[in-house]
Amino acid sequence: MTDEEKTDPESVDADVDTDHDEIAGVLAVRRTVQSTAGELIGREFDAVSEITPTDDGWRAIVEVVERRAVPDTQDIVGRYEIELDENATVHGYRRLDRYRRGDTAQFE
Structure with missing residues (x-):
């Protein structure tokens, strides 16, 4: 870790609103x-x-295992968007994409 990545607990503003x-709401x-x-x-x-x-409410992105593989880095994982209202009631979902668990290139 570099010095820039370290945080001194004494320097953190505890009075943040x-x-x-x-x-x-996020936890619900x-x-x-x-x-x-x-x-x-x-x-x-x-x-x-x-x-x-x-x-209109909330949007959640979740990951689900669509196909297990050995080794697990070859699992196929789907990313889905779930739409919820302000009361956290689900109103719909759609698949955004799929990827192999071990493929990190698209996230770098």
Whole structure:
């Protein structure tokens, strides 16, 4: 780690204004997505990679295992977008793309 990557705990501003309602909303969306994504998509849930607010509610990006392989770096993972309203009720989903778990080139 470089010196720039280190954070001195004493230098962190603890008085930062935090919107606790938005944090609670994100956590509610995460719980909903974690508990329903696998069943909704019909595949094994792997991870939530993004949650963002939208004008109509929330947008979550999840990853599901579409095909297991040996070694697991060859698993086929699908990335899906799930749309939720402001109450974290699912309104739809769509697959964005697929990739091999070991392929990191598209994320670098």
